[in-house]
Amino acid sequence: MASAMEFRIETERLILEPAKASDARSLHDVLSDQDHMRFTASTADFAASQRYFRSLEQHWRRHGFGAWTLVHRQTSETLGWGGLIMDEDEPGWGPELVYFLAPSFTGKGYAYEMAKxxxxxxxxxxxxxxxxxFAKQDNRPSQRLLVKLGFRKVRFVASLKRDYFERLP
Structure with missing residues (x-):
């Protein structure tokens, strides 16, 4: 298995490092913020956040790809997490692009930079x-971001209450 450093990516403003269990310390406040995470899922407590980030770390070992923790290159602040994941409950969808930012970093192009x-x-x-x-229909920022990245809305998935987007190479 390749080392985590082999999966590190640097962009203009970000360092993307494979997510690990210890990231729960810096990102629990985001993950547990029910209002901010209203378009996806939130955790009830720190133990649940630890389990979530442990699962992201294990994802890298299982699939050879996964979610990164987003770190600001100049300030070393942790901004959020995102990347490519396989939904263990719905593997038939294939690799899925996901992104989550702390509220203070939304609307500044960081999600686009990571997603690109x-x-x-x-x-x-x-x-x-x-x-x-996937994006909920009322999550206009995510819908716009996906279109900007070249994703195409394919259909509404009623069971998920979300629009399904896909992008080909």
């Missing part, structure tokens, strides 16, 4: 033939 790097990495390094994403 993840998409390029997925196609060019992993050789993926498709990347999917």
């Amino acid at each position: 790097a993840a998409t390029v990495w997925g196609f060019e390094t992993l050789g993926l033939d498709k990347i999917c994403a």
